[in-house]
Amino acid sequence: MNKKVLTSIVISVALLGTSTIIDNSNANVVEAKSYQRGYTTKNSIVYKNNTGLMRIYEVKGFHIKNVDNSSLGSQITVYGSFTNKSKKAIKPDNFFVDHFGGFQVSKSKWHQLDINYPMFTPNRYASQLRDNGDDYVRPGKTVRFVVADEEPQHIYTGQKIVIRTYKDAYGPSGRLASKNFYLPYVTSAKDYDSSDDEGDA
Known part of the structure; x- marks a missing residue:
């Protein structure tokens, strides 16, 4: 050759x-x-990637009322914490919507929840945590926050709420972990922003 x-x-x-x-x-x-991981512990569900770590540890139910006791609707409130592992500021609300989803479970069906920034809060503590979720968390810092579905179907004490983590929650696609929570109670509370209520969650 x-x-x-x-x-x-x-x-x-x-x-x-x-x-x-x-x-x-x-x-x-x-x-x-694109490293991503979702897992559960005894009392929480966790999602983490290279930019942050989010833990959901509690879910509660409320009937929210106005100052005149007129109804503002029901609310399923989700409590969590977020640690920013990136080099730029991140909103916990956005991180949750990107990687978490929820379902309200009844005897006959699963109802997908629309969980995001809540317009109403049942007390001062929840109001402060709501603001944390809507603010930008600085790199290396950890905050607690709340998000909520303000148009759930009928809620009751002991109802199962399923929280899941995904690679992409918009699909959703790529489920990573799933955790069952149960509403410990459902109470009536006046919207904190329109009342003087300062009780704890």
Whole structure:
């Protein structure tokens, strides 16, 4: 075989091998950037990736009333904590919506919850935690927060609420973990922002 042709073939094979190595290297980098994990503990469900760690540890039910005792609707309130592991500020509310979802379970069906920033809160503590969820958490810091579904179906003491973590909650797709919570009680409370109520959650 012509030496020039043989040399050309050897160089082509070498370049192909190099390309494969580069491609594999890039794949590893992408995988590292998109690291995600979801798991449960005895009392919580946790999601973490390279930018943050979020733990949901409690779910409660409320009937919210106005100052004149007129109804503002029911609310399923979700309590959690968020640690910012990135180098930029992050809103816990946004992190929750990206990676968590919830369901209200009855005897006959599962109702998907629309959990986000609550317009109403049952007390001062929940109001403060709501503001934490809507504010930007600085890198390396941890805060507690609340989010809520303010249009659930009929709620009652002992009702099962399922909280799940996903790679992408918008689908949702890529479920990572699931945790059953049970409403410890359902109480009536006046909206804190329109009342003088300063009780704890």
